[in-house]
Amino acid sequence: xxxxxxxxxxxxxxxxxxxxxxxxxxxxxxxxxxxxxxxxxxxxxxxxxxxxxxxxxxxxxxxxxxxxxxxxxxxxxxxxxxxxxxxxxxxxxxxxxxxxxxxxxxxxxxxxxxxxxxxxxxxxxxxxxxxxxxxxxxxxxxxxxxxxxxxxxxxxxxxxxxxxxxxxxxxxxxxxxxxxxxxxxxxxxxxxxxxx
Amino acid sequence: xxxxxxxxxxxxxxxxxxxxxxxxxxxxxxxxxxxxxxxxxxxxxxxxxxxxxxxxxxxxxxxxxxxxxxxxxxxxxxxxxxxxxxxxxxxxxxxxxxxxxxxxxxxxxxxxxxxxxxxxxxxxxxxxxxxxxxxxxxxxxxxxxxxxxxxxxxxxxxxxxxxxxxxxxxxxxxxxxxxxxxxxxxxxxxxxxxxxxxxxxxxxxxxxxxxxxxxxxxxxxxxxxxxxxxxxxxxxxxxxxxxxxxxxxxxxxxxxxxxxxxxxxxxxxxxxxxxxxxxxxxxxxxxxxxxxxxxxxxxxxxxxxxxxxxxxxxxxxxxxxxxxxxxxxxxxxxxxxxxxxxxxxxxxxxxxxxxxxxxxxxxxxxxxxxxxxxxxx
Numbered sequence: 001x002x003x004x005x006x007x008x009x010x011x012x013x014x015x016x017x018x019x020x021x022x023x024x025x026x027x028x029x030x031x032x033x034x035x036x037x038x039x040x041x042x043x044x045x046x047x048x049x050x051x052x053x054x055x056x057x058x059x060x061x062x063x064x065x066x067x068x069x070x071x072x073x074x075x076x077x078x079x080x081x082x083x084x085x086x087x088x089x090x091x092x093x094x095x096x097x098x099x100x101x102x103x104x105x106x107x108x109x110x111x112x113x114x115x116x117x118x119x120x121x122x123x124x125x126x127x128x129x130x131x132x133x134x135x136x137x138x139x140x141x142x143x144x145x146x147x148x149x150x151x152x153x154x155x156x157x158x159x160x161x162x163x164x165x166x167x168x169x170x171x172x173x174x175x176x177x178x179x180x181x182x183x184x185x186x187x188x189x190x191x192x193x194x195x196x
Numbered sequence: 197x198x199x200x201x202x203x204x205x206x207x208x209x210x211x212x213x214x215x216x217x218x219x220x221x222x223x224x225x226x227x228x229x230x231x232x233x234x235x236x237x238x239x240x241x242x243x244x245x246x247x248x249x250x251x252x253x254x255x256x257x258x259x260x261x262x263x264x265x266x267x268x269x270x271x272x273x274x275x276x277x278x279x280x281x282x283x284x285x286x287x288x289x290x291x292x293x294x295x296x297x298x299x300x301x302x303x304x305x306x307x308x309x310x311x312x313x314x315x316x317x318x319x320x321x322x323x324x325x326x327x328x329x330x331x332x333x334x335x336x337x338x339x340x341x342x343x344x345x346x347x348x349x350x351x352x353x354x355x356x357x358x359x360x361x362x363x364x365x366x367x368x369x370x371x372x373x374x375x376x377x378x379x380x381x382x383x384x385x386x387x388x389x390x391x392x393x394x395x396x397x398x399x400x401x402x403x404x405x406x407x408x409x410x411x412x413x414x415x416x417x418x419x420x421x422x423x424x425x426x427x428x429x430x431x432x433x434x435x436x437x438x439x440x441x442x443x444x445x446x447x448x449x450x451x452x453x454x455x456x457x458x459x460x461x462x463x464x465x466x467x468x469x470x471x472x473x474x475x476x477x478x479x480x481x482x483x484x485x486x487x488x489x490x491x492x493x494x495x496x497x498x499x500x501x502x503x504x505x506x507x508x509x510x511x512x513x514x515x516x517x518x519x520x521x522x523x524x525x526x527x528x529x530x531x532x533x534x535x536x537x538x539x540x541x542x543x544x545x546x547x548x549x550x551x552x553x554x555x556x557x558x559x560x561x562x563x564x565x566x567x568x569x570x571x572x573x
Contacts, residue, residue: 085477088479
């Protein structure tokens, strides 16, 4: 009888330890995304995607991600995306010193020149290969924000991170998903967040 | 008996599963037989001026030897080639430096001064004599006279190890042999254009593999309508010199093959870009598009960006091509079509390099063909 009681206590101990270990891996669950509840996103007709700020080591990362995002946004058919050549003309005409991080006044001036309803700016935080010990994989981390011209307010912000070293990569050294696959996955996630 | 029944049913099941798996990665055979643009001019025998080769490979190459091989090959096909001395005198007189295309003025002068009916413009995109050798050539035949029109265009990208076979029996290690193979392909293609049978048969194609990652077609764009299009050299963000010009040539080639698209001769487009001092910072603006479209009298402007156009030397490496393209309509002043594609030579390759593509040219050609199909289908 005493022996059975010990086994039950042991089971409870293992269960509580297991639950405690799970809490260590838990995320806070707080979203960093923002979607203005008062904004009618269906009213947006034309948007400009500004050059993305590139904080990664790959010097083309900003342009690659911007291109994929702009084309994917255009492909949704929900809004018209101004071509990059026209955006470059607007940047030059408005005299933006840093088109990746323009001030509110600069954005309004720029939007008046190329006639857009909203402007999207972004930051590529990570793009390329990451290593941990002998394992390596591709990773991407992007944050975007949309500023509506009429109200001069930030109406949407979202970020997405994809790729990274998985247990599979550590065990078998597969090298992770190709860069274009995770870039598309990150862009699709951002679009889902925009049109939710 | 039971064993045999079970065994046969298992065999059938296995076979069925195998076929099902195969269908998943199946390449789509293009049943379409593409009719090349008809022209009254090909009814009579054209006199052709073969221009010196334009070197887009950025490496030292035997341009004269390849050109000589081309001329010999064309002559053997019975084509009428303009005399070398006449061509030399014309080039010197008009101080022609750029041989990657012809302007309207040059086309007129060619017709009236040399009597040539057409000019053959060839661009060498890749040449490597390191084993296995590699070569990529693009040729087009442009009519002379008041309105230079692309009559025929074809290209080829070959590597010595494209089809090595068992025990590398078919490995080509001699660069000369590979050059001759490429030249033979082009001259045969041109001769077919002049022959009564003006058809190009679609081969085995892997549409799924080369399908664009993203593409958009505006509802205002009507695929069945006839369009004239000017292809602008792509904005080059890759490590490869002339990748922008090479991508433009790929698009011109595939658009020329379509019935309802007429691509403007790239030399004429280049001349207009220089004449109106159009410099692209990150692509074409609407104002530049308006100007160019009205001066060239075209309905559409095709432009884009090239991020990767990578070839490799020797056996080890992977060809990479990554580009995005967009089409701006003059009338609506809108982007009516956009696409983005990225592929590597070993995409979908699992066993013994079977199906690997060894040159960026061969891959880009398939990618652009598939991309262009989204325009019309």
